[in-house]
Each structure stands twice: as structure tokens, then as C-alpha cells.
Amino acid sequence: MKVNRSSLQLISAILLSSLLLSACSAPSANLEPAPSIEPTLSPQPTLSPSPSPTAEPAAELLSPLTGLPVTEGALLRPLSVMINNAPAARPQSGISEADVVYEVLAEGGITRLIGIFQSHTGVVKIGPIRSIRPYLIDIGESYGGVTVHAGGSPDAYAILQKQNKEDLDEIGRAGAYFWRDKERKAPHNLYSNAAMLREGAAWLGFAEDTKVPGYLFSPAELPLGGEAAPEFTVNFLLKSYTVDYKYNAERKTFVRWVNGKPHLDLNNNNPVEAANVMVMGADHKVLDDVGRLQVDVELGGEALLFQHGQVTKGRWSRKQDDIIRFVKDGKEALMATGVTHILIVPNAPSFSSHIQYAESNQEPGE
Numbered sequence: 001m002k003v004n005r006s007s008l009q010l011i012s013a014i015l016l017s018s019l020l021l022s023a024c025s026a027p028s029a030n031l032e033p034a035p036s037i038e039p040t041l042s043p044q045p046t047l048s049p050s051p052s053p054t055a056e057p058a059a060e061l062l063s064p065l066t067g068l069p070v071t072e073g074a075l076l077r078p079l080s081v082m083i084n085n086a087p088a089a090r091p092q093s094g095i096s097e098a099d100v101v102y103e104v105l106a107e108g109g110i111t112r113l114i115g116i117f118q119s120h121t122g123v124v125k126i127g128p129i130r131s132i133r134p135y136l137i138d139i140g141e142s143y144g145g146v147t148v149h150a151g152g153s154p155d156a157y158a159i160l161q162k163q164n165k166e167d168l169d170e171i172g173r174a175g176a177y178f179w180r181d182k183e184r185k186a187p188h189n190l191y192s193n194a195a196m197l198r199e200g201a202a203w204l205g206f207a208e209d210t211k212v213p214g215y216l217f218s219p220a221e222l223p224l225g226g227e228a229a230p231e232f233t234v235n236f237l238l239k240s241y242t243v244d245y246k247y248n249a250e251r252k253t254f255v256r257w258v259n260g261k262p263h264l265d266l267n268n269n270n271p272v273e274a275a276n277v278m279v280m281g282a283d284h285k286v287l288d289d290v291g292r293l294q295v296d297v298e299l300g301g302e303a304l305l306f307q308h309g310q311v312t313k314g315r316w317s318r319k320q321d322d323i324i325r326f327v328k329d330g331k332e333a334l335m336a337t338g339v340t341h342i343l344i345v346p347n348a349p350s351f352s353s354h355i356q357y358a359e360s361n362q363e364p365g366e
Helices: 005-025 134-141 154-162 194-203
Strands: 079-084 100-105 111-117 146-149 167-169 231-235 242-248 253-258 276-282 284-286 293-295 301-307 310-317 325-328 340-346 355-357
Touching: 079 134, 079 194, 100 134, 100 293, 111 134, 134 146, 134 154, 134 293, 146 194, 167 194, 231 340, 301 325
Parallel strands: 079 146, 100 340, 146 167, 276 340
Antiparallel strands: 079 111, 100 111, 231 242, 231 355, 242 253, 276 301, 284 293, 301 310, 310 325
């Protein structure tokens, strides 16, 4: 059969159409998204927090002067402050916060107080502050303290200058660290406070730390076993300087009275009191027409120690570069924890003539 060109073109067209129709009618591929594969995590071990190392409790800081815990930070160098005790200067400020208080004659029958301040660093007002004598320098320095005063006797100034003592003198270069209280008349109105005095000591370049000798304290708070003495009286020379101490069994302290009235701190109205009261006899010598004294605070002598409502007879003793201590049967006596007062009376006409106490069959405080 003979096929012409037009026939071939027609056949080709038909075959192409058939192929196209077949392609269109074929089912479309069902393309599903591939499943996402989530990684399987192996369980991790549970880590228990490691225990914190147990800190060793810090050793309790105790005052070498009172035996009591220190609650106001680190122990600083003591301040040895000369405090006016004339009737016009009472009541004094800050005296109840001193760790140790001395009372000793100055001249003319008047007494001076020395407050040794260390445990309480925030005393807001101390004074009135007065002048110094050689034996007062000696007592204050025995505690490693910075001496605080306003003027002094010629002999005292000679010691301060020749020996280059570390002192704060209101009349000298430390005047900016004191103030006058307008409510009182001079010379009974000079004051400072612990912060200002320490600032002054730092400004003058005084050592911040020093060796502070301490007392031995009774851990069981046991009395020495002396005679009962719930009250006693100390006379210096003048009637206006008669001091009584009365035992308070609840507070375990002897509360101080002056001229028949409780001795109170003007800062806080707290009683001036002490766990230990030592009365010691010393030789006194008049040096000049003014009545300035030389008081022996080195050689030792008779003494009485009052604590826990009892009195113990013994002696006072002092080694070189040390504080005054109470000795019984050749051994230093244990002190009750708390404040200590030391009253220095003349040996003339006798030590016993300056102190009276009534023995009692009652238990202290009854």
C-alpha cells in the first residue's frame, strides 16, 4: 500500500496525542512527608548537690579586761581617759561603759577617775575630762592605752615630752577631738567620745594595736571564799568623796554610791557598778604647796577584794610593765567576769582607817 506524505503526518499526530492522553490519565504519585526522627536521649544521672563544708565555729572573742564576750567587733587599743570627779562634774558620762575604773587622789583631797575603755567602741560621750599626773600616766599605760587628758602637772608634762608618750591632750595638738558642753561651767565641761579619740590617735600616727595584759577569770564564777560583806564604805580624805558599794545579788555586782546617792551614768542613767572592787593601800607623799602628790603604784601593799558579796584579804602586787593585780597566798586571785574598780587609798594613818565593812551572817544579797 502506498502511503503519501500527508498520511504519515496524520499518523504521527494521532500517536503523539495518544501518548499525551496516557500521561495525563496516569495516577499522581502519593508523596507523604518523611517522618521526622526525634533523637532518643539517654537518661542522665541525677546529681545530688555536694554538701557544703562545715565551717568550724569561730572562737569567741573575750575581753582580756572583763572576761566577757566582745560584741562590738574587734578589740581595739584601750583609751585611758582622765575623768573629773569633782562634785560639779557629777554625774559623769560614759563611766558605766569602761572596762576598768580607778579612783585615786589628785591634790587637795579631791580624787580623779581613770576610765580604761576597750570593749565598748561606741561610747557617745566621755567626761568631763581633766588633767594628768605622773602616776596617772603610769596606770593608764600599764593597760597599753592611749592617754587622754586636758593639761597636767609640770612633772607629768616632762614625762610626756621627754619620753615621747602617745597621748591626746586637749590643750595641745589634739584639741580638735574634744568639745565643751555649754550646759556646764568650765573646767567641768570638757568631753570627747570613743570615735573622735580613735580618729585623733590615727591622725597622730599612734599604733592601733598594742599588748594588753589581762586578768585571770574564774570559769565557774566561784567566790574566793572570803567573809560576807554585802556593803562597804571607802573614805579618801574629804567627806564629799565618800564612796559606798552595795551588792546586788541579781546582777552579781557591787553598785556604787557617792555621798549617799547612787552613782549613775549621765549618758544612759545606768548604775556605775563592778563585779570586782579592789581597795588597795599605797604610800602618798605631798610634793608642793599646791598639794600635788606622789603615789606609789609599784611596790605593793595591803588590799581587799570584794566580789560575789564577799571580801577577801590579800595584797596588791605589780611586776614591771604589768598591771596591778590582787594576790592571795602568793598567787594571783581569779576575778569574776565583768567590770573591775580599783580604789587607791593612803596608807596613812592606816590602810584600814579608810575602809569599813560590816560582817554579816546572811548570805550575800539576802
